Amino acid sequence: MTLKMDAAALNDFLAREFEQVASDFTVESASEDLLVMRLKVSDAHLRPGGTVSGPSMFGLVDLAIYCAILSKIGPVGLSVTTNASIDFMRKPESGRDLLARCRLLKLGRVLAVGDALIYSDGQDAPVARSSMTYSIPPKR
Template sequence: MPEQHGLTPTMTANEVNDLLKQVYPQLNEQYDFYRVTEVFPGGCTVRLNADERHLRPGGTVSGPSLFTLADIGGYVCVLSHAGPDALSVTTNLNISFMRKAEAGPIDGHCRILKLGKSLMVFDIDIVAGPDRQTVAHATGTYSIPPKRQTTR
């Protein structure tokens, strides 16, 4: 995904992964399914290492698993570009499922469409399989909490 001009990340992929372990430990609990693989100006790439826990009947990765990947992509973008305030929250997320995704690595290529003081709008292309075809596409909005003033 191309870099966005004027949007500079404030955190690396490793720093975001470490922050997620602290503030959102239930995301991966005993397993390391959801990971940030890249942070770049104006976006990020997140990965779901889907196994049998993520499958619905028919061997298809479940919609909730792909939805979670989309939401994590937006969360990573807001954390890495607006600042590491864990209280940023999803206000909207729309997803369209295109084709079946099987177990294995599933990548979400996320880009920030607009970053303001209180809202961030993003989209994410979720790709899987040996041909890396789009299995889902989502758009969403995150609410960014106001900057807290420190008192002395």
């Protein structure tokens, strides 16, 4: 399936539709097989002890898989998460941004299923993995 939105279009969409969080996230790349999104980690994303919080990692993967879906179907703002699972596997490296590498496993008419691995930038071992299902609103 060809892309309907590339990284630049997705970043423009986020800036327009999700301006409250868009400055924290950047779509690094989008291809037919993979979307990579960066969380620009700041003090706001840290929990006591200096590690990136679980909610921040969840937000990264939720938005990344959402963008992977939009890259294929276009700017459908009301696609929503219907199921989510995340496994935290190791502590993210201090002082590094996080990268989510996402792929879509299924893109149907009304449901999409994706998975993602989250990495500390520059590290080989993932810090978390997630799978999510989204509901796609019917075409009008």
